[in-house]
Amino acid sequence: MAKTSTSKAFATAFIILTVSVIGSIVTMIILYKTEIATMNPTPRPTLPSTTAAPPPVMRLPTGLVPDRYTIFLQTHFYSQIPEEVNVTAPNQTMLFTGNSSVAFHCVERTRSIYLHSRDLTLGHASVKNGDTDQDMSISHIEHHAEQSDFLEIGLKEALEKGSNYSLFVSFQGQILDRLQGLYVSTYSQAHTQRFLASTNLEPTSARRVFPCFDEPQMKAVFDVSIVHRLSTTALGNAEVSGSDILPDDWQLTRFHPTPKMSTYLLAFMVSELTSIRSAHRRVNIQIYARPEATEAGHTAYAANVTGSILDFYEKHFHINYPQKKLDQVALPDLSGAAKENWGLITYAEGVLLYQTGVSSLLHKETISYVIAHQLAHQWFGNLVTMTWWSEVWLKEGFATYMASLALDHLQPTFQARERQMMTALHVALKQDALASSHPLAVPHQDVQSTSQILDLFDAVTSYKGAMLLTMLADAVEPRVFNKGIQLYLRTFKYDNAEQNDLWDCIQKAVDEEGGHTEVATLMATWTKQIGYPVVTINTTNGELYQRHFLYNTSFESSLWWYIPIRVMSATSETSLVWLESDDTVKKDQFISTDGEWILANVGCTGYYRVNYDPENWDRLLTQLESNPRGIPVMNRGQLIDDAFNLARANIVHVTLALNATRFLRTEEAYIPWQSAIRNLEYFVLMFDRSEVYGPMQAYLRDQVQNLYGFFRNLTDESDIPVDHSSQHHQITAIDVACSNGLPECVEMATMMFADWMSSSDNQSNRIHPNLRSVIYCQAVAAGGEKEWEFAWNKFQSTRESSEKEQLRQALSCTRKIWLLSRYLQYTLDPEKVRLMDVTSTINFIARNVVGHGLAWNFLRAHWDYISQGDGAKLIDGVTRRFSTPFELEELENFASKYDVGPCAGAVERAIERTKVNIQWVADNKETVLDWFERRWA
Numbered sequence: 001m002a003k004t005s006t007s008k009a010f011a012t013a014f015i016i017l018t019v020s021v022i023g024s025i026v027t028m029i030i031l032y033k034t035e036i037a038t039m040n041p042t043p044r045p046t047l048p049s050t051t052a053a054p055p056p057v058m059r060l061p062t063g064l065v066p067d068r069y070t071i072f073l074q075t076h077f078y079s080q081i082p083e084e085v086n087v088t089a090p091n092q093t094m095l096f097t098g099n100s101s102v103a104f105h106c107v108e109r110t111r112s113i114y115l116h117s118r119d120l121t122l123g124h125a126s127v128k129n130g131d132t133d134q135d136m137s138i139s140h141i142e143h144h145a146e147q148s149d150f151l152e153i154g155l156k157e158a159l160e161k162g163s164n165y166s167l168f169v170s171f172q173g174q175i176l177d178r179l180q181g182l183y184v185s186t187y188s189q190a191h192t193q194r195f196l197a198s199t200n201l202e203p204t205s206a207r208r209v210f211p212c213f214d215e216p217q218m219k220a221v222f223d224v225s226i227v228h229r230l231s232t233t234a235l236g237n238a239e240v241s242g243s244d245i246l247p248d249d250w251q252l253t254r255f256h257p258t259p260k261m262s263t264y265l266l267a268f269m270v271s272e273l274t275s276i277r278s279a280h281r282r283v284n285i286q287i288y289a290r291p292e293a294t295e296a297g298h299t300a301y302a303a304n305v306t307g308s309i310l311d312f313y314e315k316h317f318h319i320n321y322p323q324k325k326l327d328q329v330a331l332p333d334l335s336g337a338a339k340e341n342w343g344l345i346t347y348a349e350g351v352l353l354y355q356t357g358v359s360s361l362l363h364k365e366t367i368s369y370v371i372a373h374q375l376a377h378q379w380f381g382n383l384v385t386m387t388w389w390s391e392v393w394l395k396e397g398f399a400t401y402m403a404s405l406a407l408d409h410l411q412p413t414f415q416a417r418e419r420q421m422m423t424a425l426h427v428a429l430k431q432d433a434l435a436s437s438h439p440l441a442v443p444h445q446d447v448q449s450t451s452q453i454l455d456l457f458d459a460v461t462s463y464k465g466a467m468l469l470t471m472l473a474d475a476v477e478p479r480v481f482n483k484g485i486q487l488y489l490r491t492f493k494y495d496n497a498e499q500n501d502l503w504d505c506i507q508k509a510v511d512e513e514g515g516h517t518e519v520a521t522l523m524a525t526w527t528k529q530i531g532y533p534v535v536t537i538n539t540t541n542g543e544l545y546q547r548h549f550l551y552n553t554s555f556e557s558s559l560w561w562y563i564p565i566r567v568m569s570a571t572s573e574t575s576l577v578w579l580e581s582d583d584t585v586k587k588d589q590f591i592s593t594d595g596e597w598i599l600a601n602v603g604c605t606g607y608y609r610v611n612y613d614p615e616n617w618d619r620l621l622t623q624l625e626s627n628p629r630g631i632p633v634m635n636r637g638q639l640i641d642d643a644f645n646l647a648r649a650n651i652v653h654v655t656l657a658l659n660a661t662r663f664l665r666t667e668e669a670y671i672p673w674q675s676a677i678r679n680l681e682y683f684v685l686m687f688d689r690s691e692v693y694g695p696m697q698a699y700l701r702d703q704v705q706n707l708y709g710f711f712r713n714l715t716d717e718s719d720i721p722v723d724h725s726s727q728h729h730q731i732t733a734i735d736v737a738c739s740n741g742l743p744e745c746v747e748m749a750t751m752m753f754a755d756w757m758s759s760s761d762n763q764s765n766r767i768h769p770n771l772r773s774v775i776y777c778q779a780v781a782a783g784g785e786k787e788w789e790f791a792w793n794k795f796q797s798t799r800e801s802s803e804k805e806q807l808r809q810a811l812s813c814t815r816k817i818w819l820l821s822r823y824l825q826y827t828l829d830p831e832k833v834r835l836m837d838v839t840s841t842i843n844f845i846a847r848n849v850v851g852h853g854l855a856w857n858f859l860r861a862h863w864d865y866i867s868q869g870d871g872a873k874l875i876d877g878v879t880r881r882f883s884t885p886f887e888l889e890e891l892e893n894f895a896s897k898y899d900v901g902p903c904a905g906a907v908e909r910a911i912e913r914t915k916v917n918i919q920w921v922a923d924n925k926e927t928v929l930d931w932f933e934r935r936w937a
Helices: 006-018 023-036 291-295 300-317 363-377 393-410 416-431 450-454 459-476 478-492 499-512 519-527 614-626 633-648 654-659 662-666 670-687 693-716 724-739 743-758 769-782 785-797 801-813 817-826 835-847 852-861 871-878 885-897 901-936
Strands: 064-075 095-106 110-116 121-129 134-136 138-143 150-159 164-174 181-189 192-200 221-229 233-236 240-246 250-255 268-271 274-278 284-289 325-331 344-348 384-386 495-497 533-538 543-548 563-569 572-579 598-600 609-612
Touching (some): 064 110, 121 138, 121 150, 134 150, 192 325, 221 233, 221 268, 268 344, 284 291, 284 300, 300 363, 300 393, 344 363, 363 393, 363 416, 384 478, 393 416, 393 499, 416 633, 416 670, 416 724, 450 901, 459 478, 459 499, 478 495, 478 499, 499 519, 533 563, 533 598, 609 614, 609 633, 614 633, 633 654, 633 670, 662 670, 670 693, 670 724, 670 901, 693 724, 693 901, 724 743, 724 769, 743 769, 743 785, 769 785, 769 801, 785 801, 801 817, 817 835, 817 852, 852 871, 885 901
Parallel strands (some): 325 344, 384 495, 533 609
Antiparallel strands (some): 064 095, 095 164, 221 250, 233 268, 240 250, 533 543, 563 572
């Protein structure tokens, strides 16, 4: 894109601004004009020998504390460019210019100001003593070239402890196309490409927009003003305080000061998006989207649920949402599902919009959950912020925990909490069983760089964090736990906290209620150590002990945990028992006196696995086959998950895990099936390129036949059951049946897709929205070029985000190698596959056994581009099937030859996982083949 001349842009901006009378910011604008109109980038001077060296670590010095930022920023881009080429048509420019003034106080005498700046061209800088209003002389300005992003401003005289100062800096930067900092997003409206600019500053990209103290503990108030094209609207964290029309089609929008908050929560956007209002008694809630989507009512569902979720949190926390407005924006492009910016939450468009007749009914659950997660952040993360990113679980774990709680309270018909708990538990346990995992609370010194920070945004942080909160709430009682978190929020609002602060508040609640749990002692073993235990129980004598559970048994570990165990038997009620040492202990509650089964971790509130003596395993599996309802539904799922993962770690024989699936022939509940399919997926990944796969498919076809038949009448009529859990289950039945070649399922999917293809103008799609994702995939898999091209053309032409997502995934299901290769090439073209969708698209292809090798080769060939998305998820997804020495060698070569940056942790985990897979396949392949052949024979 062509760029306007920098000097001309600045001069024009300042002439415009100085002829306007703009209330309280006139002085600022005049200053801006005089100090930056002739702006030249400040050269990097050589540091004098007497200047102190930069801090030895990546963290900012703590001697200066920001109080308030005044930010003035102008976005120069056009929201649309006329298609007609003529002399008056403007050239697009992705430039922004501005200045910021930060007021701060000094708590430790110093001659240097350290803050962050990245990819900004700096103009004038000045420092003023806020107490005397005197200018201070700058001796040098240097931007440190290493990854600290430090901007150092040296002074000729010292900043004195107890005094107040301010730093003014003018700057310019680029609106990026890489979904970070201030970035550009595009969409089509009335056959014209439209542009918008939005921020994505978490965790360390505020420094890309203005020089700042870019650490979560450096909280401040932000006073923001934006100059933008007259045709656009500017949104910020806080309400608009005023607006002025400027000459030459410019507009100035000023915002009220924000609450005291961290830099990563600052947000603004400039766009032509439109909104509808969500009803709330006190807060002005607006839902923004493309005008076409707003007019079609696609934001209505989000508007309907937001106010209710906000009300739930206000009552649950006993603290009102502290702002007067809350904007939620559906963006065409966003890295991740959503960003919790205070008062201006941004969402990936497909997550927030619901299209009646197109979106799955289950998508309502997704929308509600993601909104609940982001609204929980308004308290956990925004109001109370972790002191440093090393304890980011204090916001991510809480948001995950609270979202399922809110959804279960407000939408009980979704029956979502149990499903979400099981998903969180199983995903976290799987990743946390690697020695390359990380503790929830990482030592501060181990998290310094941006790449180390980004590596913590994973399943352990979110899901393990949520499950440990679930376990703690169960141990101290939910009412006491809620009382403790209310105290935590009251005590640290607008401030920062560490996990010990949380434990102290919950401890006070426990003590007030007469409890005896030592919260900090209990939780230290769970948050400061990696991993989790497996509890082994001998029901013949009641003995039990714990060991660190690891897939790779060659690792030595002496870690142990304080474990609350809920236990029941076939003849007794649930009781709570504590295991508080790494020694073998004896507990009467675990003795099977009359040959009845014993079940531990009742309700699955504990973050650990359980192994039993062979006799008790036999009794439990017999109960599952004779009358599964005798065991709670969540534990039916957990027994399967434990058995498979114990077998994966060679703690139990692999046949025990496979035997645990036999009862599924008559199981109608969703959670046990979900658990079985999730675990059998590992067997598929390990064996779908070997002779094991045929007998395995035959077994799964046999197991799923009754379940598929249970839903068949509805499915054949493209209809669905009433309750959400059964709707999930119907999709599972179709997926398992079709992917394992059940003839009636494949015939159903191909016929429905063919009917759509042959309908007049291909517009009449009778496939129920709930079933489209699975039927599209299975039909494309069973079809050829014609089906793929049809799906691709539909993907390219549809404007409906739900339909686009379903088709994008279905395109990866083809069995034609050349089509998958073409699809991979399309991910390099943002006109075909948006950058934010590249990671998931490649992972979809890698999940397909036909595309697995293609995806791995493609990843290495185009790493620089595709890793701009979520490189860690890309590594995890593409290498999941690795299970041969050759694949391990290739992965290790990749790690040594490529710049993996923030993905280093993901690569380390992938290497460890591959080593475990190689050994497991070698140990178990023949046994697994024999079991499936005998079961099918």
